[in-house]
Amino acid sequence: MTIKQVTVKREPTGEWFAAFGLNVDEDTPEKPENPERVVGIDVGILKYAHDTDGHDIESLNFSEERERLERAQRDLSRKEHGSNNWEKQRKVVAKRHAGLKRKRRDFLHKLSAYYAREYVLVAVEDLDAKGLVELPGNSRNRAGASWGTFLRMLEYKCEHKGTHFFAVNPRGTTKECASRGTETDKPLWVREHSCPSCGFEADRDANASWNILSRGLEDVGVGPAGSTPVETALPAST
Numbered sequence: 001m002t003i004k005q006v007t008v009k010r011e012p013t014g015e016w017f018a019a020f021g022l023n024v025d026e027d028t029p030e031k032p033e034n035p036e037r038v039v040g041i042d043v044g045i046l047k048y049a050h051d052t053d054g055h056d057i058e059s060l061n062f063s064e065e066r067e068r069l070e071r072a073q074r075d076l077s078r079k080e081h082g083s084n085n086w087e088k089q090r091k092v093v094a095k096r097h098a099g100l101k102r103k104r105r106d107f108l109h110k111l112s113a114y115y116a117r118e119y120v121l122v123a124v125e126d127l128d129a130k131g132l133v134e135l136p137g138n139s140r141n142r143a144g145a146s147w148g149t150f151l152r153m154l155e156y157k158c159e160h161k162g163t164h165f166f167a168v169n170p171r172g173t174t175k176e177c178a179s180r181g182t183e184t185d186k187p188l189w190v191r192e193h194s195c196p197s198c199g200f201e202a203d204r205d206a207n208a209s210w211n212i213l214s215r216g217l218e219d220v221g222v223g224p225a226g227s228t229p230v231e232t233a234l235p236a237s238t
Contacts, residue, residue, distance in 0.1 A: 012094035038121040040213025043147050050205035051215050060107050069096040108150045116157035123216025126167035157172045168215035178210035
């Protein structure tokens with residue numbers, strides 16, 4: 001292990017932090033044979049994540065922290081800019097921001113560490129997290145979800161633990177039937193997957209997580225070679 005760089009940064013709260021960039025020499029994980037501890041993870045808004053082991057991970061509720069932050073920001077806006085009171089209140093706002101950020105990152109660190117530690121292969125969607133945040137709608141919830149941060153944490157922790165990490169093509173993971181591969185269009189408000197071809201029924205996010213895992217296994221060469229042809233079918237309610 002060698003140190004590449006050290007970055008020293010002062011936060012708006014007045015605190016100083018040092019970030020170390022390291023080069024770690026690690027062996028490439030060997031291909032798992034008949035892996036038992038493999039998982040596919042689908043992230044979302046209603047639940048932070050759903051995996052193929054049936055875990056529903058709730059998003060943290062930061063409503064109280066956001067309310068305190070907003071009150072502090074309103075108090076700051078009423079102060080004379082540059083005055084001693086303004087500077088004192090600015091530090092309060094900075095501390096509220098830092099506290100919210102630390103709670104969110106603590107949640108993401110613990111969740112990513114769990115998956116990297118407990119599984120030999122982890123498959124996720126290769127999401128354009130920035131592009132998703134910029135879509136119209138409830139962008140604050142999407143930004144607060146910090147999917148990009150979670151996936152980056154998960155990737156480097158998997159590398160450290162020797163766990164296979166695969167970010168698969170997200171196209172069609174929600175529409176395709178995990179049992180048969182039939183593609184069924186369904187709007188976002190439909191939360192259940194029901195295959196009109198084979199009758200397989202599952203939670204929408206659970207179905208997506210199984211598709212994600214299947215693609216990850218194919219990438220590592222454990223699953224079936226090649227892609228399964230996807231049929232197109234009308235929703236069961238049509």
